[in-house]
Amino acid sequence: MTNNHFKRGELYSFITGKASTAIARRLQKKFNAAGLNLTIEQWSVLYHLWKQDGISQQELCNATFRDKPSITRLVDNLEKLQLVKRVPSESDRRMNRIFLTKHAQKLQDQSMDLAEETLNEALVGVSPDRIEICKEVLQIVYDNLK
Amino acid sequence: MTNNHFKRGELYSFITGKASTAIARRLQKKFNAAGLNLTIEQWSVLYHLWKQDGISQQELCNATFRDKPSITRLVDNLEKLQLVKRVPSESDRRMNRIFLTKHAQKLQDQSMDLAEETLNEALVGVSPDRIEICKEVLQIVYDNLK
DNA sequence: TTTGGATAGTTGTATAAACAACTATATGAC
DNA sequence: GTCATATAGTTGTTTATACAACTATCCAAA
Numbered sequence: 001m002t003n004n005h006f007k008r009g010e011l012y013s014f015i016t017g018k019a020s021t022a023i024a025r026r027l028q029k030k031f032n033a034a035g036l037n038l039t040i041e042q043w044s045v046l047y048h049l050w051k052q053d054g055i056s057q058q059e060l061c062n063a064t065f066r067d068k069p070s071i072t073r074l075v076d077n078l079e080k081l082q083l084v085k086r087v088p089s090e091s092d093r094r095m096n097r098i099f100l101t102k103h104a105q106k107l108q109d110q111s112m113d114l115a116e117e118t119l120n121e122a123l124v125g126v127s128p129d130r131i132e133i134c135k136e137v138l139q140i141v142y143d144n145l146k
Numbered sequence: 147m148t149n150n151h152f153k154r155g156e157l158y159s160f161i162t163g164k165a166s167t168a169i170a171r172r173l174q175k176k177f178n179a180a181g182l183n184l185t186i187e188q189w190s191v192l193y194h195l196w197k198q199d200g201i202s203q204q205e206l207c208n209a210t211f212r213d214k215p216s217i218t219r220l221v222d223n224l225e226k227l228q229l230v231k232r233v234p235s236e237s238d239r240r241m242n243r244i245f246l247t248k249h250a251q252k253l254q255d256q257s258m259d260l261a262e263e264t265l266n267e268a269l270v271g272v273s274p275d276r277i278e279i280c281k282e283v284l285q286i287v288y289d290n291l292k
Numbered sequence: 293t294t295t296g297g298a299t300a301g302t303t304g305t306a307t308a309a310a311c312a313a314c315t316a317t318a319t320g321a322c
Numbered sequence: 323g324t325c326a327t328a329t330a331g332t333t334g335t336t337t338a339t340a341c342a343a344c345t346a347t348c349c350a351a352a
Binding site (some may be wrong): 043047112122 | 158160163164165166167170171173176186190191193195210255258262264271272277280283284285287288
């Protein structure tokens with residue numbers, strides 16, 4: 001089945017991602033208000049390191065859906081903030097493994113709480129069923145295009 | 147009802163907007179392949195001008211969910227590309243009205259076709275019902291946070 | 293009619309994204 | 323072992339975003 005049922009007026013929000021922009025902006029404001037000196041993009045890198053510390057820059061590229069130069073510079077900035085450290089891999093000298101500092105480890109709970117709070121605010125008035133469907137659709141979209 | 151049902155592992159994609167990033171990236175590739183020398187952000191401004199020509203920069207801010215400096219610079223670049231023209235408003239000398247050039251008018255059909263094609267590719271395997279629910283959820287999220 | 297606040301737009305600065313071109317290292321075919 | 327190719331990461335450049343600070347203009351209350 002093709003989905004040629006798109007009316008032109010409906011294209012816009014889907015493509016520009018206004019909803020996720022709004023969520024990211026709200027979360028950034030919460031970070032700032034809490035005195036976390038951290039961008040959402042930096043947080044998204046830390047997010048994956050909290051799940052698994054010591055992964056390579058290439059693995060961060062795959063996880064965050066960013067290209068290599070973007071990760072190089074995000075890691076640069078996270079290093080300047082003393083939140084991560086590049087450690088050359090011993091088994092493969094092309095690779096860096098990225099490790100969290102103690103300071104970054106401390107940021108996890110607070111920032112994740114703010115993220116959860118943001119999503120709760122975003123989803124006021126939406127039933128769990130519909131949230132679930134929305135997540136599934138977005139996942140399919142991502143899989144179709146990645 | 148609160149939506150405290152978010153599992154941490156589910157936060158990420160919602161916040162980072164991986165789906166809309168993937169859509170925008172695919173559309174940009176189609177623009178490039180078609181020889182349209184146009185960024186998605188520039189296209190999103192033209193999109194609103196195609197709907198209503200001659201609106202102000204502030205109205206473009208509201209329509210595109212961007213701040214004033216972002217629109218200033220997008221209009222700068224669109225003017226350099228000779229796609230729009232700033233015309234000082236006669237009734238309010240603070241305002242510019244932004245008008246499409248003939249060249250920009252010609253880009254509408256081709257670029258909108260590519261956008262529709264991109265969405266069709268994105269939504270392969272998703273039923274119209276579920277697309278509808280997803281759109282509604284994203285609209286509510288936007289309204290909750292804007 | 294003056295003046296103070298609101299609105300429209302611009303400029304400066306920092307961070308980030310995308311693409312191309314580059315270096316260094318690893319790997320597999322011969 | 324040598325060499326072609328692939329992979330990991332960096333650097334340069336352009337475009338875009340967010341925030342703060344700024345100018346110019348408008349409008350309404352005194």
